[in-house]
Amino acid sequence: MKASVVVLFILTQSVFAQVNTKSLDKYFSQALDDWEVPGMAVAVVKDGEIIFAKGYGVLEVNKKKKVDEHSNFAIASNTKAFISASLAHLVWEGKISWDDKVVKYLPYFALYDAYATQNATIRDLLSHRLGLGTYSGDVIWYKSEYSAEEVIKHIKYVPQAYDFRAGYGYSNLMFITAGEVIKSVTGMAWDEFIQKHFLNQLKMDRTVMSVNDLPKMDNIASPHKTINEKITPIPWTNWDNMGAAGGIISNVNDMSKWMIMQMNNGLNGTDTLFSPIVQVDMWTPHNNYKVSLASQKNMPSKHFNGYGLGWGLSDYQGRKMVNHGGGYDGIYSKLTMIPEEHLGVVVLTNAMTGIATSITMKAIDEILDSGDRDWSKEALPGAKRYADYKKKRIAKKVEARVEGTSPSSPLESFVGEYYDEFYGQVNVALEEDHLVIDFVPAPKLKADLSHWHNNTFKLEWKEIHAWFGFGTLQFMYDNNNEVTGIEFDVPNYDIFFEEIHLKKM
Structure with a gap:
């Protein structure tokens, strides 16, 4: 031995x-x-x-x-x-x-x-x-x-x-x-x-x-x-x-x-x-x-x-x-x-x-x-x-912001429950003077929404996320000016929010 x-x-x-x-x-x-x-x-x-x-x-x-x-x-x-x-x-x-x-x-x-x-x-x-x-x-x-x-x-x-x-x-x-x-x-x-x-x-x-x-x-x-x-x-x-x-x-x-x-x-x-x-x-x-x-x-x-x-x-x-x-x-x-x-x-x-x-x-x-x-x-x-x-990818999106615009309808019109069978339910609420988005399956993804331009809002995440930071969402309308859904633009290479297509319930 x-x-x-x-x-x-x-x-x-x-x-x-x-x-x-x-x-x-x-x-x-x-x-x-x-x-x-x-x-x-x-x-x-x-x-x-x-x-x-x-x-x-x-x-x-x-x-x-x-x-x-x-x-x-x-x-x-x-x-x-x-x-x-x-x-x-x-x-x-x-x-x-x-x-x-x-x-x-x-x-x-x-x-x-x-x-x-x-x-x-x-x-x-x-x-x-x-x-x-x-x-x-x-x-x-x-x-x-x-x-x-x-x-x-x-x-x-x-x-x-x-x-x-x-x-x-x-x-x-x-x-x-x-x-x-x-x-x-x-x-x-x-x-x-x-x-x-x-x-x-x-x-x-x-x-x-x-x-x-x-x-x-x-x-x-x-x-x-x-x-x-x-x-x-x-x-x-x-x-x-x-x-x-x-x-x-x-x-x-x-x-x-x-x-x-x-x-x-x-x-x-x-x-x-x-x-x-x-x-x-x-x-x-x-x-x-x-x-x-x-x-x-x-x-x-x-x-x-x-x-x-x-x-x-x-x-x-x-x-x-x-x-x-x-x-x-x-x-x-x-x-x-x-x-x-x-x-x-x-x-x-x-x-x-x-x-x-x-x-x-x-x-x-x-x-x-x-x-x-x-x-x-x-x-x-x-x-x-x-x-x-x-960095340039984000900068390009920031540069595309159109100043001096406003949403097509009052903030109250965006409030409600949204759903995508791919992802699940997402809620939008009005808290005081701003909108808040709540991903029901993932509470840690909650974010305040600040107006970006037109019907697009910036996601102000409540927590730091490793894979992404800057991101926006756009409220979609039908021909009668009714809010119908949400589309996302959160530029990153790992977690694809653009795969979520929310429809207002």
Whole structure:
């Protein structure tokens, strides 16, 4: 026993000797400053061992508590791999098949047409190929009090974006549905199943699956948003109703254990959490999408982009790359593995920037001796251009405001109940001298309405929202000058209010 420990120690030290951890440490620290990220944690695993794990910066801007390898962040869409692994476990046990129809387990599940509804499979749910647009329908669950089942019952109203199994549209709604399939098959909620079959087995002791668990914990990163050029802490947002698509909260130490198990083909010591056969399914492309010209220029060795079952797939310098990103309100994550090298990198940050990709690629290059690119320096100008583009998008709308106008009818005419079968009920009330809009399923989206121009009003949100800020709505009229509905314009790239078409009841 002592001899084996000595051998393990020597092997681990040998890996350390080959990797310039001091150089990486310096690079990561500089990148944190360059990207103006409050805090970040990074871990690297190689050949079944954690060879690097460290925190940088602070848990919350303007506070002293430091990030370390045990600091918890939202991993957001990196949750999806836990859902696919859970279903893989059930496939391995013979309880389900990847090709089982979804309606077999969720009779209330429905898509935009009968054929898609009846033929959608578990495999389809996990590979973003069911015909919905990227992020389409996310406004249904965002900050709403709908249960997961209630969210799923609204999916039939989400518009079709492309033909069934004929395109790529990243869909959180389908992973919410997959989580409910786990519940139907096992009688256990998705989070209970993951706790029992993965977190407990891997001793991921600080990993939780709801923000409701955070008050009893310490060492928690605060989410941040840049507001008026200032990095600002924002509250944690409850994602329980979509938790199967993005609800897990973890740290790089725990996530390293997850990566080691993944690269060990589902084995955890002598225990099998899922078989190598079903892992092949998860890591096989089920839905391919183009490598853009910009991506080809940035990474000439990349030949394909695809999505397996809960995992993004591509290649880097002749090696398969298995990865996923995650975006939560004020927190971003990225997990990447090069399975044939038994190499994995996880990056967790408490800001909404693209730093994680640069950190990941630098670590991979250093460990595989595959180049000396300054990924961070190369990426920063593009990130700043994108930030400027988003500002200009808002500025253009502000510039279009027509001063000196007034609504076509008194404020009282806008008061009432509005409804859209896609979303639900929204109420407009008159409080003192101004209008207030109340999204009934999502009280946290309540906003005052200030007159913008004509029959358009600006949304003055009661709370800070990570994905959007500026927004307007327009009251619609019929030919008799009667208010008939509301249309939204809330420019952002994640939560699409324009999918809501309210009719006055």
